[in-house]
Amino acid sequence: MQPEVERHGGNLEAMARSLGCRPSALLDASASLVPFGPPPGLRLALLGAPLRPYPDRGQATLRRRIARLHGLDPTWVLPGNGAAELFTWAARDAAAAGLSVLPAPGFGDYGRALSCWGGSWREQQLPLNWATPFPHALPDPGTGAVLWITNPHNPTGQLWSRASLQPWLERFALVIADEAFLPLVAGGACQSLTPLLAAHPNLVVIRSLTKLYGIAGLRLGYALGHPDRLRRWAGWRDPWPVNALASRAGEWLLRDPAIYEQWCTRVQRWSAREGAWLTGQLAQLPGLEPLPSAANFLLVRGAAPEDRPLTSLLPVLARRHRILLRDCRSFSGLDGHWLRIGLQNRAGNQRLLTAIERALSDPAPTR
Numbered sequence: 001m002q003p004e005v006e007r008h009g010g011n012l013e014a015m016a017r018s019l020g021c022r023p024s025a026l027l028d029a030s031a032s033l034v035p036f037g038p039p040p041g042l043r044l045a046l047l048g049a050p051l052r053p054y055p056d057r058g059q060a061t062l063r064r065r066i067a068r069l070h071g072l073d074p075t076w077v078l079p080g081n082g083a084a085e086l087f088t089w090a091a092r093d094a095a096a097a098g099l100s101v102l103p104a105p106g107f108g109d110y111g112r113a114l115s116c117w118g119g120s121w122r123e124q125q126l127p128l129n130w131a132t133p134f135p136h137a138l139p140d141p142g143t144g145a146v147l148w149i150t151n152p153h154n155p156t157g158q159l160w161s162r163a164s165l166q167p168w169l170e171r172f173a174l175v176i177a178d179e180a181f182l183p184l185v186a187g188g189a190c191q192s193l194t195p196l197l198a199a200h201p202n203l204v205v206i207r208s209l210t211k212l213y214g215i216a217g218l219r220l221g222y223a224l225g226h227p228d229r230l231r232r233w234a235g236w237r238d239p240w241p242v243n244a245l246a247s248r249a250g251e252w253l254l255r256d257p258a259i260y261e262q263w264c265t266r267v268q269r270w271s272a273r274e275g276a277w278l279t280g281q282l283a284q285l286p287g288l289e290p291l292p293s294a295a296n297f298l299l300v301r302g303a304a305p306e307d308r309p310l311t312s313l314l315p316v317l318a319r320r321h322r323i324l325l326r327d328c329r330s331f332s333g334l335d336g337h338w339l340r341i342g343l344q345n346r347a348g349n350q351r352l353l354t355a356i357e358r359a360l361s362d363p364a365p366t367r
Contacts, residue, residue, distance in 0.1 A: 037214025095119030098145030157293025
């Protein structure tokens with residue numbers, strides 16, 4: 001039986017306790033966050049957040065600023081306590097609609113959310129290469145009423161074109177598009193499904209601000225969808241799902257669309273540069289096969305499956321080098337011969353590369 005593994009990376013506090021070190025001593029490549037966020041000035045802006053009164057339940061200012069980015073009316077926006085909270089409400093709609101189709105391998109939180117409501121789903125295996133445009137051999141919608149899409153795909157990093165996704169909006173009762181990593185991809189905006197929202201009330205797009213700005217601790221995301229659907233979600237949730245600090249952070253970060261675009265450009269240049277560099281370096285190491293990725297993470301396969309699993313490197317990297325990588329066994333269809341690596345700055349990527357090379361040369365790594 002496959003051992004239970006973390007569904008998400010970035011568990012710094014727990015890992016630091018187990019290793020007997022400070023969290024700051026760890027290089028966390030298990031989570032996929034920008035290495036240089038948040039932007040200067042955010043901490044000062046948070047000092048002005050009103051802490052005594054309850055937060056604005058309507059999130060009016062934040063909704064207006066998100067809506068302005070996407071050319072939508074604020075009624076088409078629902079901020080959330082990270083994307084994970086919004087997946088929970090999307091899953092309630094999905095469970096009521098019928099069978100969900102989850103491309104595999106895929107993010108495990110979709111299944112978690114569906115389980116909250118007794119929802120049913122089937123997995124559809126995707127090819128682990130870029131040879132086939134999305135979707136590949138998806139079933140007839142008669143066997144699935146809801147389609148969950150991740151773009152760029154997690155964990156492969158494959159970027160799907162809008163043209164390849166659009167036909168499925170006509171064939172499924174509900175399409176949930178997770179675009180959490182799309183702003184980190186150069187040219188990603190051209191593949192977003194957000195321009196199709198007005199014509200497709202069965203479409204929901206979910207975004208995250210935590211990856212783009214490196215503010216995972218604040219928990220902030222948002223859903224874009226038909227106002228009737230989002231009003232229904234708002235009626236199901238807790239009264240104040242977005243606290244005052246997260247709300248103020250979002251308002252400040254999105255205060256000017258031009259500043260937002262400048263930040264996205266910086267992030268996209270970093271991701272493209274470091275992704276290409278690290279992919280090339282890893283490909284030169286024996287036994288490793290990094291897959292092409294448009295995102296700020298790389299999926300790496302053990303080139304010789306009969307050899308020891310790559311997961312055997314994880315304790316070596318953690319204990320000896322204080323480096324964390326993502327165990328991919330939480331992604332359905334992947335086994336211990338896969339790892340996911342979140343991109344770092346150049347110094348961090350060089351540290352990571354050196355540690356992996358040394359761990360691979362160890363004749364008997366700790367399992």
